[in-house]
Amino acid sequence: MKQTADVVIAGGGCMGCSVAWHLAQRGITNVVLIEREAQLGTGSTGKNAGGFRHQFSNSANIQLSIESITLMKHFEAIVGSPIDFHQHGYLFLLSTSANVETFRTNVALQQQHGVDVRFVSHDDARELSPGLDLTGVKAATYCPADGVADPNGVTMGFAKAAQAKGVEIIRDCEVTGATLQGHRVAEVRTSNGVISTPIFINAGGPWAKSIGRFLGVDVPVEPERRHIFIASPPGGGSWDDAQNAGRVPTSKILVIDFESTFYFHREGGGLLFGMGDPTEQPGFDITVRWDFLPKVIEVAIQRLPALADAAVSHAWAGLYEMTPDHNPIIGPSNDVEGFYTIAGFSGHGFQHSPAAGRILADVIAGIDPKFDLTPFELDRFTNRSTTGEGNIV
Ligand SMILES: Cc1cc2nc3c(=O)[nH]c(=O)nc-3n(C[C@H](O)[C@H](O)[C@H](O)COP(=O)(O)OP(=O)(O)OC[C@H]3O[C@@H](n4cnc5c(N)ncnc54)[C@H](O)[C@@H]3O)c2cc1C
Numbered sequence: 092m093k094q095t096a097d098v099v100i101a102g103g104g105c106m107g108c109s110v111a112w113h114l115a116q117r118g119i120t121n122v123v124l125i126e127r128e129a130q131l132g133t134g135s136t137g138k139n140a141g142g143f144r145h146q147f148s149n150s151a152n153i154q155l156s157i158e159s160i161t162l163m164k165h166f167e168a169i170v171g172s173p174i175d176f177h178q179h180g181y182l183f184l185l186s187t188s189a190n191v192e193t194f195r196t197n198v199a200l201q202q203q204h205g206v207d208v209r210f211v212s213h214d215d216a217r218e219l220s221p222g223l224d225l226t227g228v229k230a231a232t233y234c235p236a237d238g239v240a241d242p243n244g245v246t247m248g249f250a251k252a253a254q255a256k257g258v259e260i261i262r263d264c265e266v267t268g269a270t271l272q273g274h275r276v277a278e279v280r281t282s283n284g285v286i287s288t289p290i291f292i293n294a295g296g297p298w299a300k301s302i303g304r305f306l307g308v309d310v311p312v313e314p315e316r317r318h319i320f321i322a323s324p325p326g327g328g329s330w331d332d333a334q335n336a337g338r339v340p341t342s343k344i345l346v347i348d349f350e351s352t353f354y355f356h357r358e359g360g361g362l363l364f365g366m367g368d369p370t371e372q373p374g375f376d377i378t379v380r381w382d383f384l385p386k387v388i389e390v391a392i393q394r395l396p397a398l399a400d401a402a403v404s405h406a407w408a409g410l411y412e413m414t415p416d417h418n419p420i421i422g423p424s425n426d427v428e429g430f431y432t433i434a435g436f437s438g439h440g441f442q443h444s445p446a447a448g449r450i451l452a453d454v455i456a457g458i459d460p461k462f463d464l465t466p467f468e469l470d471r472f473t474n475r476s477t478t479g480e481g482n483i484v
Contacts, residue, residue, distance in 0.1 A: 092261050092283050097121040098290040098455065099279040101266040101302050103128075104136035105242060105441050106433045107294035108249035109448025111258045112170065117456040120257035123288075124250075125281055127265040132246035135296045136441060138377075138409020140319060140363060142345045142356070143442035144181045144237035145206040148197045148481040149418065151466045152439075153204045158446035163240055166445075172248030174240045179342040181237035182211075182220055184228045184394065186350050191230045194349075197482060198232055208234035220346050222338045222397050239343050239356055242441045249448070269305040269430075276306070276429035290455060292431045297375070297410040299420075299434035306427045310420065311472050312435040313373040314410040318383060322362045322401035329360030330397075338397035351390045352484050361404065364391060367484070377408045411438040414472075416479025421447055421467040422454060431455065432469055437483060 097119055100107045103126030111124045128134070143163065145156045166174045185191050194210075201208045209232065216231040217223055225231075254260055261283065269291055270278040276291045293310060295302040303310030324330050330339045340346075345356040355364035366387045368380075384403060392399045414420060414435040424430040433451050436443055446462075453460035471477045 092264070093123055093259055093286060094284070095287045096123045097288065098292060099286050099288045100124040100292040100294050101279070102126065102134070102294035102296060103131040103250065103260065103262065104134045104294065104296050105132065105246045105249070105444035106296065106447060107292070108246050108253065109444040110292060110294060110433055110451050111253040112249040113448045113452030114455065115253045115256035115258050117452055117458065119456060122258045123286055124258060124260045125264050125266050126260070126262045129263050131250050131260070131262065132243055135410050135412060136242050136246050138319065138407055139242050139441045140356070140365060141239045141242050141441065142181070143240060145201055145234050146181055146183060146197065146208060146232065146237060146482060148193070148200070149466065149478060150200060150204070151463065152418070152443070152480055153201055153206065154462065155443040155446045157204060157206070158449070159443050160236065162445040163245065166245065166248060170248045170252050172244055172251065174244035174248060176238070176240040177343045178236050178238040179344045180219065180233055180235045182216060182344055182346045183232045184216070184225070184346065184348045185230045185232070186227045188229065190349055193481065194230065194232055201234070206234060207236055208232060220340045220344050222340065222395055223346070224394055224396055226393070237345065239345060245441070245444065266302065266305070271306065271427065274426065274428055276427060290429045290431065292433060292451070294433050296434055297412040299412065299432060303432070306424070306430050308424045308427055308430060310432055310434065310469065311415055312420070313413045314375050315373055315413050316371055316377055316408050317365060317367060317411050317438065318379065318387070318406060318408045319363060319365045320384060320387065320403050321358060321405040322364065322398055323360070323404045325400045325402060327402070330357065330362055331360060339395065347484055348394050353387065353390050353394060354484055355395060362401070364398070366390060375410065377410060379406045379408050381406070412440065413437050416477060417483050418466055418477070418480050419443065419447065420469050421451055422464050422469060425470050437480065
């Protein structure tokens with residue numbers, strides 16, 4: 092491992108790897124990325140549902156989506172690896188008048204940004220996603236340019252391309268502290284030794300708070316467990332088998348029942364689904380709570396009756412990385428010179444990693460990022476209030 096670097100990154104999830112590649116693209120290659128685990132992308136990134144969408148409530152997030160999805164669409168040509176990219180759309184189902192009104196505002200905002208998004212009829216929703224029960228649904232929104240891609244492909248794609256340009260990636264190595272010279276970053280301490288560096292990036296995902304503590308900086312990111320379940324059709328086989336026709340979508344459309352947060356999309360021959368648990372408390376435990384499954388199924392079968400007799404063959408839990416306003420933190424600390432954060436994406440970070448990494452790399456390289464970072468600044472939590480993200484699943 093190098094003993095001096097221009098930049099040290101803590102965390103080898105999609106954020107750390109994206110910023111590493113974007114730095115290398117700008118000619119900053121004397122970079123060391125440190126990952127505690129034996130493999131990259133095994134934190135939140137390795138647990139996620141792979142969804143990407145333009146359907147956010149906050150202008151800044153819509154902009155992150157537009158840029159990120161454009162890069163993902165051309166990922167293989169630009170970065171060099173395939174990412175199993177599918178634009179089959181997101182369908183939001185809304186059952187309260189209040190949420191219909193909120194989504195009217197959101198859809199208008201998304202359209203102002205040039206996004207092809209619209210309200211669709213119940214018949215259209217059923218055609219887009221066969222097998223839906225729309226009882227009680229007042230409205231639905233659809234954006235055909237939303238979709239799903241492979242988080243591991245994106246992370247490893249950025250990592251391999253960054254390495255090819257000279258970035259050093261060290262796995263099985265923990266960042267354990269940092270040393271300041273006055274108010275400046277001077278060294279990053281790791282389980283493999285010390286690296287002298289003027290720039291330290293916190294890409295620690297749900298662990299970002301503990302990395303901030305090394306420098307006495309409060310990074311308000313809390314971990315929150317979320318489950319994903321995989322369902323096979325009754326008797327096994329694939330949902331594409333003839334006897335299951337019309338019970339679930341054949342496309343990879345991602346459907347979200349907004350009020351309950353139940354969502355699903357096709358994953359290979361199976362069906363991936365999840366739902367937030369409003370009683371979940373912050374914590375790092377990612378044990379699968381099988382006693383939660385019946386609660387999810389109870390809600391899920393009201394929207395997708397096919398799940399009533401499905402076999403749940405597999406499940407895992409991972410951590411959302413929640414900030415108080417559900418917007419990420421991207422940019423420098425005002426208290427410690429040379430300390431930057433790219434974390435706290437509150438459950439929608441995979442899809443924003445391409446643009447977020449580009450923006451932070453520009454800031455570090457001294458290039459105008461052409462992006463108003465005000466809603467994502469670290470000091471917003473202490474100095475002022477901002478409009479957060481309301482479209483959280
Ligand atoms: C169940 C679930 C479903 C999701 N679905 C979606 C989705 O559909 N779409 C979407 O966009 N997002 C989704 N997300 C959110 C998304 O996964 C995260 O926002 C994103 O992966 C965050 O990436 P990251 O790089 O910031 O964090 P991580 O992937 O967690 O990476 C942080 C890394 O830092 C390392 N680390 C921590 N501390 C140290 C240290 N001291 N030293 C060295 N290394 C350290 C960790 O080991 C980890 O690998 C989902 C998340 C979950 C849990």
